[in-house]
Amino acid sequence: MAARIERLVTSGTFSLDGGTWDVDNNVWIVGDDTEAIVIDAAHDAEAIVRALGGRTLRAIVCTHAHNDHIDAAPELADRTGAPILLHADDLPLWKQTHPERSPDGELxxxxxxxxxxxxxTVLHTPGHAPGAVCLYAPGLDTLFSGDTLFAGGPGATGRSFSHFPTIIDSIRDRLLSLPAATVVRTGHGDPTTIGAEAPHLDEWIARGH
Known part of the structure; x- marks a missing residue:
């Protein structure tokens, strides 16, 4: 059976630089009836376990280490035996949330x-966070973009560990060259496509969004 994509929306909070905000996160599950990976274990390990339905979890992939994307990762790893994978450049952010527990492997x-x-395929796309990554699955015509690219523009860069020119470079050089029909499955909100976003790059740069 071919791999399929499932979206689970979980709710919790995002905290950084002394502020806390209520957020809804997309948890992406990619797999078939026997095995899967989870992209961004957000907020609710129990809900993710239920969505897996007994499938073998091969990996818990973190697109970056803001707390709302990793807060359920250790519990999910403990319950499934799956390794947590994170880009090394985001370890300082990870340690803010999980100082006693390190990821199990590096992206x-x-x-x-x-x-x-x-x-x-892992694409390192810094800007929203130093170790931010996207995952490109050409066989599924899909990019899992984390918080790097959304419908309407780049992810936020107004807080610690983020940098607007860097995220623009990442999007221009690594993402907008993908096929226009590629579906962009984001860390929050609804999907978009590369073709829908690519024409607006200069607008984003002009407004410094």
Missing amino acids: ADGQALSVAGTEL
Whole structure:
């Protein structure tokens, strides 16, 4: 059976630089009836376990280490035995949330992750966070963009560890060159496509969004 994509929306809070905000997060599950990976274990390990439905969890992939994307990762790892994977440049952010628990492995640019006959390639896309990554699955015509690219523009860069020119470079150089029909499945909110976002790059730069 071919791999499929499922979206689970979980709710909690995002905290950084002394502020806290209520957020809804997309948890993406990629797999088939026997195995899966989870992209961004946000807020509710029990809900993620229920969504997995007994499938073998091969990995918990973190697109970046803001707390709302990783807060449920250790519990999910404990309950499933799956390794937590994170880009090393986001370890300082990770340690703010989980000082006593390190990830189990590192994500690197160009690394390939395989599940249910589908390959996902890690793209290092810093800017929203130093170790932010996207996952490109050409066989599914999909990019899992974390908080790097949303419908309507780049992820936020107004807080610690983020940098607007860097996220623009990441989006221009690593994402907008993908096929226009590629579906962008984001860390929050509704999906978009590369083709829908690419024409607006100069607008984003002009407004410094």
